Amino acid sequence: MGNICGICKTKLSGEIYSSGEDILCSTCKQIVQINGKKSNFNTTNVKKALKEASFINPNGEHHFLCYYTGIPCKIETGAKYDNASLSNAFDLTFDHLEPSYGYGVKGEDLAVCLNVINQIKSNIPATIFKDVIIVLGKCFENSDSSVYSPEFEKEFRDVLHKRINQ
Numbered sequence: 001m002g003n004i005c006g007i008c009k010t011k012l013s014g015e016i017y018s019s020g021e022d023i024l025c026s027t028c029k030q031i032v033q034i035n036g037k038k039s040n041f042n043t044t045n046v047k048k049a050l051k052e053a054s055f056i057n058p059n060g061e062h063h064f065l066c067y068y069t070g071i072p073c074k075i076e077t078g079a080k081y082d083n084a085s086l087s088n089a090f091d092l093t094f095d096h097l098e099p100s101y102g103y104g105v106k107g108e109d110l111a112v113c114l115n116v117i118n119q120i121k122s123n124i125p126a127t128i129f130k131d132v133i134i135v136l137g138k139c140f141e142n143s144d145s146s147v148y149s150p151e152f153e154k155e156f157r158d159v160l161h162k163r164i165n166q
């Protein structure tokens with residue numbers, strides 16, 4: 001018996017909040033409320049991203065996991081601020097999977113994302129983000145990564161352009 005939150009699936013106790021077809025716990029309600037009204041997000045996609053990120057670990061603790069890294073996001077402050085400060089690195093933010101189609105049209109789909117990863121990802125589309133990071137990582141592994149390498153430039157360029165050819 002008893003209701004569960006439509007997003008995090010934890011048992012609801014105390015006050016219950018409704019949001020569209022969902023009933024929510026106070027934490028989820030707060031995240032949805034604060035982020036759903038931002039100009040480039042909407043409530044439906046915020047809730048969808050949260051549901052997809054929702055995870056209960058073997059100890060029964062609930063987390064929202066970063067779409068890109070699988071790292072649990074902090075929600076205490078992340079629900080309130082999108083802040084580039086590194087002290088907010090682990091805060092929960094929302095990332096546009098497809099940041100821009102040009103002509104000012106934004107992709108609608110959102111993913112839960114660590115603040116610091118969101119900063120790094122910037123406008124790189126989700127479909128190529130990991131490949132970009134892997135190529136860059138290989139570059140940084142070189143002790144002399146600042147030496148110009150046409151091979152690296154070609155590889156990097158190919159990864160960045162993959163999206164166009166998809």
Ligand SMILES: [Zn+2]
Nearest residue numbers: 005008025028
């Ligand atoms: Zn909840």
